[in-house]
Amino acid sequence: MRVRFAPSPTGYLHIGGARTFIFNWLYARRNGGTVVLRIDDTDIERNTQVSEDSIFEGLRWLDLGWDELYRQSERLDLHTKSAWQIFEAGHAYRDFTPMSTDEAAAAGHNWLFNAGMRELSREESDRRAAAGEPFVLRFRVPRGVGREIVVDDLVYGKVVKAADDIEDFALLRSTGVPTYHMASCADDADLRITHILRGQEHLANTYKHVLIFEALGVPVPQTAHLPLLMAPDGAKLSKRKHGPVVSVTTYRDAGFLPHGFVNFVCLLGWNPKNDREKLSRQELVDLFSLDGINRANATINFTDEDPFDPKAVWLNAEHLRDLSAPELARELLPFADKAGFAGVSEERLTPIAPLIRERIRLLSEVATTADFFFAAELPPYDVNELIPQKGDLAMAKVALEKAKEVLAGAEFTHDGLDAALRGGAEQVKLKAGQMFQPVRVAVCGRKVAPPLFETLAVLGRDVSLHRIQKAIELI
RNA sequence: GGCCCUAUCGUCUAGGGGUCUAGGACGGAGCCCUCUCAAGGCUUAAACACGGGUUCGAAUCCCGUUAGGGCCGCCA
CATH class of the missing domain: 3.40.50.620 (HUPs)
Known part of the structure; x- marks a missing residue:
């Protein structure tokens, strides 16, 4: 195949x-x-x-x-040769009708009104061609014999068209250059194409192609129109x-x-x-x-x-989630670069990848989800963002002061951070969430962000503490 | 205009005479989970274009209508 x-x-x-x-x-x-x-x-x-x-x-x-690559422009000889082969077999004729500049006329089935060209004797045709008169080579579609062309399409099934409804299409332009129909069929035959899968817009062209293949004496490839x-x-x-x-x-x-x-x-x-x-x-x-x-x-x-x-x-997001951290980091790199992140590398992206993997649907979204990991200083944010649920700025300050204190000595792992921050919240009589939210905003610069502990672990103690200090100063 | 193709939720689709009070997915709505946001789980609204046949029975077969699309180039 x-x-x-x-x-x-x-x-x-x-x-x-x-x-x-x-x-x-x-x-x-x-x-x-x-x-x-x-x-x-x-x-x-x-x-x-x-x-x-x-x-x-x-x-x-x-x-x-x-598997194989070809360029039609390099195969013009084959196409031209095939066209003349069809001519010699009597399935094509020279049409000396001057090219119409009137588009309406072109759309109005010129060929129907040039039956004379179809019937030109071979002698006269040869003579006019030899005299240098320009012509287009047209396929001589069987007329008036009730010929029906049957295509057994692999998708559309059996479709039929009367040859009488097909115009005498061109094989060679007046420049001598083969047309699409000619070149395509000659190549399909020469390249021994067995199955043609293409857009449905070509379904109606298929009848012409069947005619060409038959005139060439080669097998007609199977078609499947999409x-x-x-x-x-x-x-x-x-x-x-x-x-x-x-x-x-x-x-x-x-x-x-x-x-x-x-x-x-x-x-x-x-x-x-x-x-x-x-x-x-x-x-x-x-x-x-x-x-x-x-x-x-x-x-x-x-x-x-x-x-x-x-x-x-959605599908892209699904496939994104199947990627391992290093794989995702590699895909993310060009987009992180484009976002202008300072000092990005696959290595730095790798621990971040799992944190944003479930939160992005397109790779480009790394720009808005991972920016704070690379910022030397967080861009300014509204101080009120620091306010926890059912709390006020004062509570935010208490939470941040405590966070600063416990983080100074905490182990920067998920469990270490979890224990430290929950413990800290308890000490100052805050709910865990009331502790987490101000810290999250302090280190990320916004409320919507990846899970806190993992984020802090990636950011590291120095950066985390620095940002928390900045937040306290803001209040 | 001529010839041809197609027709199920907003979108992608399953379905090929009874199992269809029409299934799935995305998107929407709601709930659960939960440190925010996601992810995940559950629930829910939403369609057989219309009209005639055929048949005991039609989303499924036939015809017509309508709508959409394609082709009708010395474009591909």
Whole structure:
């Protein structure tokens, strides 16, 4: 089995493309097949190196890999040769109709009104071509013979289209450059692609491809068309309409784990039939089957305020929690760096990772959850934050003075800190919580923070005492 | 406009004639746990687009309507 993913470098890799690639990869891995990555760069007008780079960037981030790589622009000879082979076999003809500048005319089925071109004798066709008259090579779709083209799609089942409803599509442009249909089919045949998994927008093109494969005398690959990804506004997800929210690099930069993203995207239009949603890569491979692919389009649930589907974020958080402290620290490092934390390193992040692991959903949230671990001095906070439940500033002061005292001699471990602070609270007749809260705010600079004892242990005695002293001075 | 595809909670979905007073997940609401916040546990609101058939029986099969989507380029 050989599958292929064939992006055209006309923009960054977007979610839909990523999903197509992931499904291809999964299908191949599940069935011991080969993944071919083919850059469909035949549209010289629109291709850019920047686009190609960003597609590779997105693909590499997914961290799935591929087995073979091809670039269509390097295979033009094959495509051209195949087109002329079809011509020689009588399945294509030269159309000398000048290119229309009128778009409406172009959309109005020019070919129907140029039956004459279809019927041009080979002699006249050759003569006009030899005279240098520009032409486009068109496929001669069988007409008036009741031909029906049947596609047995692995997802949509048997679909049929009358050949009479298919226009005479182009194989070669007037520049001699092969079109997408020609290049794609010639390559699929040459690369011995056995299964084509692609977006449903190509379902209607498949009939043309069947015609090309037949004219080429090669076996028709099996197809599996995937339901499309839609935006909440009801339109097909697109770079142009929906902007960077559809780019996989947006997910990467926001702090998604590659696998968190992969897992989410897999659930769009496919289900493992076992009520489980959080799946490891291996589980995905083991469970993947075309039977689980849905036929209806799937809508990604994002808004202007929140560009990410809540389920994607949740799944990412789930996978985040499976990471060990060192693993999470490694993932966190670039985001901590970007947040401008002073003196960050994997080593310093490692003890912090378990403290924020259950409190972040995206890696980027390290910026707002772990900042106080790296601040030389806490940013200013409202002194009233120090006030404990059912207490006042005076109580806060009592608590902090006591904390300072017991912490000076405490063992900086979870149990040591626990005993010291609870004991201290008892001595000054405070509830444990009334002791904890002022200390928490004193060392973290805010009320919402990771568990106190672990936090103090990471911060260490010197920093903890220093911050508590600062808080006392504030009162 | 022509051809084609699709239609279950807000979103992703299970379901393939009786087990459906329609299941799960996210998100929402509530409760529990608890040193704050999370995480976790429990509970809860929320859907078969509509109309006709077929059948003893339809979310499930058929037809139509409606809605959405795709294709109809010398784009891919």
